[in-house]
Amino acid sequence: MRKNGRPIFREGQPDTPPGVAGWVAGFALFLKSRGFRVFQSAVLDTLRCLGQIDLSLRGDFFNALRANLVSSDMEWAQFESLFHEYLDAAQEEPPEETRESPSGGHGEKKRAPGGEFLPDVETDTSTEADRPEERAWLEGVAYSPVSELEKKNLADFDQQDVQVAELTLKRLMAPFTVQKTRRSRRSRKGGTLDFPLMMRKSLKTGGVPLDLFYREKRKRLKRLVILADVSGSMDRYARFVMPFLLGIRGIGSRAEVFVFSTSLTPITTLIRHLSLEKALERISREVPEWSGGTRIGYSLHQFNQEHGVTLLNRRTVVVILSDGWDLGGRVLLEREMRNLRRKSHTVIWLNPLAGDPDYEPICQGMKVALPYVDHLLPADSLQSLRRVGRLLARVVTH
Amino acid sequence: MANEFESIESVMEKLADARYIADRALATVLFLAHRLEKPIFLEGEPGVGKTEVAIVMAKLFETRLIRLQCYEGLDASSALYEWNYPKQLLHIRLEEKGARAREEIEQIIYSRRFLIRRPLLEAIQWDGERAPVLLIDEIDRSDEEFEAFLLEVLADFQITIPEIGTLKAERRPMVVVTSNRTRDVHDALKRRCLYHWIEYPSIEKEYDIIKTRLPGIEDRFAKAVAGFMHRLRDVDFLKKPGVSETLDWARALLAMNRNALDEDVVEETLGCILKYEEDIRKFKEEIWSDEEKRAAYL
Numbered sequence: 119m120r121k122n123g124r125p126i127f128r129e130g131q132p133d134t135p136p137g138v139a140g141w142v143a144g145f146a147l148f149l150k151s152r153g154f155r156v157f158q159s160a161v162l163d164t165l166r167c168l169g170q171i172d173l174s175l176r177g178d179f180f181n182a183l184r185a186n187l188v189s190s191d192m193e194w195a196q197f198e199s200l201f202h203e204y205l206d207a208a209q210e211e212p213p214e215e216t217r218e219s220p221s222g223g224h225g226e227k228k229r230a231p232g233g234e235f236l237p238d239v240e241t242d243t244s245t246e247a248d249r250p251e252e253r254a255w256l257e258g259v260a261y262s263p264v265s266e267l268e269k270k271n272l273a274d275f276d277q278q279d280v281q282v283a284e285l286t287l288k289r290l291m292a293p294f295t296v297q298k299t300r301r302s303r304r305s306r307k308g309g310t311l312d313f314p315l316m317m318r319k320s321l322k323t324g325g326v327p328l329d330l331f332y333r334e335k336r337k338r339l340k341r342l343v344i345l346a347d348v349s350g351s352m353d354r355y356a357r358f359v360m361p362f363l364l365g366i367r368g369i370g371s372r373a374e375v376f377v378f379s380t381s382l383t384p385i386t387t388l389i390r391h392l393s394l395e396k397a398l399e400r401i402s403r404e405v406p407e408w409s410g411g412t413r414i415g416y417s418l419h420q421f422n423q424e425h426g427v428t429l430l431n432r433r434t435v436v437v438i439l440s441d442g443w444d445l446g447g448r449v450l451l452e453r454e455m456r457n458l459r460r461k462s463h464t465v466i467w468l469n470p471l472a473g474d475p476d477y478e479p480i481c482q483g484m485k486v487a488l489p490y491v492d493h494l495l496p497a498d499s500l501q502s503l504r505r506v507g508r509l510l511a512r513v514v515t516h
Numbered sequence: 517m518a519n520e521f522e523s524i525e526s527v528m529e530k531l532a533d534a535r536y537i538a539d540r541a542l543a544t545v546l547f548l549a550h551r552l553e554k555p556i557f558l559e560g561e562p563g564v565g566k567t568e569v570a571i572v573m574a575k576l577f578e579t580r581l582i583r584l585q586c587y588e589g590l591d592a593s594s595a596l597y598e599w600n601y602p603k604q605l606l607h608i609r610l611e612e613k614g615a616r617a618r619e620e621i622e623q624i625i626y627s628r629r630f631l632i633r634r635p636l637l638e639a640i641q642w643d644g645e646r647a648p649v650l651l652i653d654e655i656d657r658s659d660e661e662f663e664a665f666l667l668e669v670l671a672d673f674q675i676t677i678p679e680i681g682t683l684k685a686e687r688r689p690m691v692v693v694t695s696n697r698t699r700d701v702h703d704a705l706k707r708r709c710l711y712h713w714i715e716y717p718s719i720e721k722e723y724d725i726i727k728t729r730l731p732g733i734e735d736r737f738a739k740a741v742a743g744f745m746h747r748l749r750d751v752d753f754l755k756k757p758g759v760s761e762t763l764d765w766a767r768a769l770l771a772m773n774r775n776a777l778d779e780d781v782v783e784e785t786l787g788c789i790l791k792y793e794e795d796i797r798k799f800k801e802e803i804w805s806d807e808e809k810r811a812a813y814l
Contacts, residue, residue: 157707163554167710170551171524171544178524181544189706191559191697194713326609330601365700391754391792400752 138173139165141208146187148204154193160186309334340433340463340514342373345421347440348398349379349412355470355498356439361394362503363437363510374429377401378417384425414444414483415451422457430461435514437466438491444483452486459490464513467491468506473498521550536565536572537717537724545712546573555670555691557706560714562696563758569714570651570692579646582689584635586658592665596675597637600630626679636669640685647687655705656695663702670708717759719746725759726766733766740777741766744813745789751803753795764788777814779804 142164146156164186171178180201188194312331320327344363346356356377364373375386377398388397422430430436436458444451459465469484471477473496488494493509496502521527527543527550538546546569549556558566574581584595604625611621624630633641639650655663669675673685693709695701717725723742726733745762757765765788774781783804790796803809 155703157703159707163552166552167548170548177540178544181541182548184541185545185548185710185712188711188713189557189703190700190711191713194559194711327605328602388754392752396752 138168142168142183144208145183145201145204149187149200152196152200154187155189156187305332305334340435341429341431342510342514343429343434343436343462344373344375345382345417345436345438345440346375346377347379347412347414347438348377352412352439352441352470355441357394357398359439359468359497359503362507364389364394374425376417376421376425378412378414378420380411380413380416382417382420382424412440412444412483413446414440414442414487415446415448415454418454418458419450422454422461426457426461430458432461432463434462435464435466435510436462437468437510439468439497440483441469441471442467442481442484442487444481448482448486451483455487455490464492465490466493466495466506466509466513468495468497470496470498472496473502521547523547530576531572532728534572534575535728536568537721537728538569539721542569542712542714545710549710550690553688555693555709557701557709557711558692558694558714559697559711561716561756561758563760564714564716565759566694566714567651567653570649570653570694573690573692574649577646577649577690579644580642580648581651582635582639582642582648583651583653585653586655586662588657588659590658590662592662594634595636595662595666596634596669597677598632598634599626600632604630628680631677631680637675637683639689640669640673640675640683642685642687642689647685648689650689650691652691652693654696655693655701656698660702663705667702667705667708670705716749716756719743722746722759722762726762729763730766730770733770734775737769737775737777738766740814741769744777744782747813748789748799751799753790753798754792755790755795757789761789761791779810779814782813 143161146161146164150156164183167182167186168179171182173179180198183201184194184197188197309332312333315331316327316329319329319331342363344360346352346360348356360375364375373386374384375389376382376384383401385397385401388400392400455465467487472494493513495506495509497506521530524540524543524547527547528538528540531538531543531546545556548554556569558569560566570583571581607625607630608621611624616624631637635650639648642648652666655666658666670691673688674682676682691709693705719742722745723738726738726742727735730738741762745757745765749756765785768785768788769777769781772781772785783800786796786799790799803813
């Protein structure tokens with residue numbers, strides 16, 4: 119398929135707004151189906167912008183679309199390939215024909231919003247029951263891959279899902295903001311004027327209140343400590359859930375993060391600068407016997423020993439990410455869990471296996487640890503991550 | 517007006533005249549932002565020239581750049597306006613012996629004379645011939661409440677001061693918002709803006725930048741510096757060097773009267789490019805100690 123040189127709109131169409139408007143609207147819906155955050159107003163703005171430029175220049179057309187429809191670096195990175203994908207799909211079959219023959223007779227084909235037919239494409243061969251047998255590339259009338267994706271197990275994600283999911287995750291993280299409390303404290307600047315204090319201090323200058331004092335509301339935020347199991351089976355899962363935890367507004371960026379398999383490694387300073395992916399790569403290079411197995415008890419012991427004093431207090435929320443398969447000793451794990459629980463505010467355990475309705479904490483590690491865990495959540499799909507987010511928003515701020 | 521943007525080409529030309537090397541995508545965004553009076557939202561790694569865009573815009577339009585540097589705890593009173601309380605109090609003291617009625621004094625102390633104008637109000641109340649350029653720098657550092665407040669201001673460029681009334685901008689300022697992505701900026705704010713992500717420049721572009729910014733530099737030397745930096749950005753550093761580091765470095769080398777890269781001079785001036793001890797160590801150990809790799813850089 120030729121990507122360059124071919125006009126996007128058919129001859130005679132560039133100046134007719136209906137053709138352009140329809141195309142842009144269709145494209146916007148397509149982006150939305152891929153997890154983009156596209157607003158009605160952005161579509162209108164795009165059309166206004168397109169009125170200002172020469173539509174026959176493909177580069178400018180592309181730039182104008184991108185400036186309006188993209189709103190984050192992640193979307194920026196995906197935009198170009200999606201643009202071409204949509205163009206290619208649109209040019210496979212001429213729009214005129216499809217407009218005249220609506221979906222009747224095309225039972226197994228989805229009708230794209232732009233008016234084009236696109237073949238269903240099978241992207242996955244997994245046998246899970248809740249997945250439709252065919253997946254459309256484009257959003258159909260009553261079909262949204264995003265909502266479908268919400269229930270899908272993280273472990274079954276394929277590459278394309280990952281892209282969509284990353285964008286969805288961002289959206290999930292947004293609503294949790296730090297609540298302010300009623301308690302206030304003195305502040306140099308900002309907040310409301312503290313009149314009593316001003317009066318008192320004004321006595322020094324003969325009743326002329328020259329200095330201003332303020333009170334502002336105090337933010338109370340608990341400390342979040344994340345202990346993530348990245349050994350073999352958990353690795354993939356951790357790579358999904360951790361960006362989510364770290365991305366939660368106002369909480370995630372302050373979290374202290376540790377990863378463990380056979381031993382514990384702090385990665386807080388690393389991920390401040392590198393992406394999680396790169397940070398994990400670096401650790402697996404530096405730490406010997408990295409994926410040798412899991413020793414939760416020993417790792418927790420290390421944490422309590424080396425970081426417990428500085429990080430744990432009654433305002434610390436600990437999130438442990440592990441499936442609970444432990445190769446270490448049971449006595450040690452129990453002791454360390456007890457320590458952890460006693461010194462922290464809340465212990466949350468995210469276990470991907472817990473999503474299964476028949477799940478029972480039979481594996482030894484989990485059974486031992488369970489009495490000391492306040493919340494056990496699955497966090498194995500986007501939907502359950504939403505639940506985790508809500509829980510954290512409630513627990514971490516007060 | 518002489519400084520209107522007529523077409524994307526003219527934007528590119530003007531930017532080049534102002535010694536800012538931009539690709540067509542950025543020029544398109546600037547052009548559209550100007551035509552539609554929309555704010556621009558710029559993101560990108562540190563040191564790729566986000567802030568510079570606003571400075572150049574102000575230069576192009578021969579107008580003032582009003583800058584609002586965001587920080588944690590920035591609030592309306594330091595971004596928009598504040599009453600000059602001490603001055604008001606002093607004024608009241610002075611009027612105590614006078615014969616003015618209480619209402620009159622009240623009117624005086626809540627007049628514009630007693631208003632401290634902060635950047636946003638300044639941009640709105642601008643009475644120059646040409647609309648100013650308002651740079652809201654590093655929005656990601658401010659609090660979320662401030663973002664919501666900013667949204668209000670950017671929506672229609674008018675603010676209401678209870679004691680005075682509603683002030684509306686006669687000329688909409690050109691707004692440039694930059695972010696370093698230390699946190700997500702709210703969608704509602706982004707939605708009002710044209711988004712642009714500034715990438716690290718290609719070798720050719722970086723070469724152009726060095727040449728335009730440092731006219732005295734030799735072609736061959738500029739090429740060497742650009743190539744070096746380009747290669748360096750492929751390495752996983754905690755902080756990858758940006759264009760500003762490139763320029764700093766080239767400037768430093770020129771000041772040292774060098775006109776070629778060699779092993780010693782790179783090692784001596786490494787601090788211009790890499791800003792973390794760990795990165796410097798990594799560079800020395802993994803690249804500079806290896807003769808083959810070293811040769812590729814020079």
